[in-house]
Amino acid sequence: MTRLLLVNPNTNTRTAAVMAAIAQRAAPSGVTVEGATVATGAPLLDDPAKLAEGALAVQALLAATDLSPFAGVIVAAFGDPGLAESRAAAPVPLTGIAEAAMAEAAAAGRFVxxxxxxxxxxxxxxxxxxxxxxxxHAGTFLTEGAAAALMADPARLEAALEATARHALAETRADAIIIGGGPLAAVAEALRPRFPVPIIEPVPAAVRLAVRRAASR
Known part of the structure; x- marks a missing residue:
């Protein structure tokens, strides 16, 4: 059995559970995904200061965790906080959800x-x-309204992301769309069948890359 550790860089344990469940569904047979949430920081990484806090919290969690039972670690926030800083000391491959999503999107062509x-x-x-x-990269497009307010209203969040994705696609004619955010994983999953181009879901993309890296060790 191959074990992956999914690290949630914000302090919201519900978000961690949702992302771990989506990661597990994306994992091939024989791969299990276990979630872990950082002990300090913010419940939503929505500005540079909080992202920096998340990076430090990820580094602290990984430094305090016995990683030997795992074949790889996924850092599950779209800024990949703490990923580069933790790689040198980690005994297993580390994968960021932004890193993985961007690689898949770029393989499809131009992406937003x-x-x-x-x-x-x-x-x-x-x-x-x-x-x-x-x-x-054909552009980064932003939903209207404060991120925290959208996250508190799932229906409004889904509608805002869909509207922004449709606008981005109409403006750029991109070949793929990344829904950029770990906590947005469930919405990305819901939007995928509604678009004529691939919707890149960062968490499943990271699982696929982490599994490949584990197999090549």
């Missing part, structure tokens, strides 16, 4: 990112460049 966290747009676009996908 749709997200709720407008204050993180510079950080997200920096990740695109860092991972080498800037030539295929």
């Amino acid at each position: 990112i749709v997200t709720t966290t407008g204050l993180l747009k510079p950080a997200i676009d920096a990740r695109v460049a860092q991972y080498g996908h800037a030539p295929r």
Whole structure:
């Protein structure tokens, strides 16, 4: 049995449970996904300061965890907080959900990112460049309204993400759409059958990449 550890970089345990369940559904037979939530930080990483807190919390959790039973670790926030900093010391491969989603989207062609966290747009676009996908990035599109308010109303969140994704697709004619956010995993799953291009779900994408990395060790 192959075990993966999914680390939730915010303090919302419900979000962690949702992401772990989606990851488990995406995992192939013989792979189990276990969730862990950081002990400190914010319940929603919606600005650069909170993202930085999340990075420190991820590093602390991984440093305090015996990773030897696991074949890989998934960092499940779209800014990939703490991923680069933790890789050098980790005994197993680490995979970020933004890293994995962007790789899958770029493989499909030109892609857009749709997200709720407008204050993180510079950080997200920096990740695109860092991972080498800037030539295929057709833009990052933001929902209207505060991220926390949208997250508190699932129906409104789903409607806002769908409307923004449709606008992004009409404007860019992109080949793929990333729904950018770990806590948005359930909405990404719901939107997938409604669009004529692939909806890239970051959590399942990370599972697929983590499994490949585990198999190549």
